[in-house]
Amino acid sequence: MPLLRIHLDSDPTTARRVLQTHREGGVHHESREAAREQVWRQGRTPAGDPVFVGITDGRRNVQLLYDVEVYSDTVP
Incomplete structure (x- = not known):
């Protein structure tokens, strides 16, 4: 299954x-849960729980990174 970052x-x-x-x-x-909701907002269906990957190295604009498996029939 494809992964979505x-x-x-x-x-x-x-x-x-x-x-x-x-x-x-x-x-x-x-x-x-926020990562899962983001997958749904992108029109894709999560195939499992989001997996925490890490954080970006920004000082002000830090981001949390998650990988989420999605069903292949929902990938554009």
């Missing part, structure tokens, strides 16, 4: 907290 805008403090949560083996539910 999702970029979610964040602030540096939240991004560090999300990164730390994932490093400790947890899940940041709010950002994961």
Whole structure:
């Protein structure tokens, strides 16, 4: 199944907290659900849970990165 990379805008403090949560083996539910909603907004159907990939290296415009498997019949 194809992967869709999702970029979610964040602030540096939240991004560090999300990164730390994932490093400790947890899940940041709010950002994961936001990634899933972004997939739906793009007209695609998620085939599984979003997987946290990391954060961008920006000082002001930090983004959370998620990979989401989507069903191939929904990819344009």
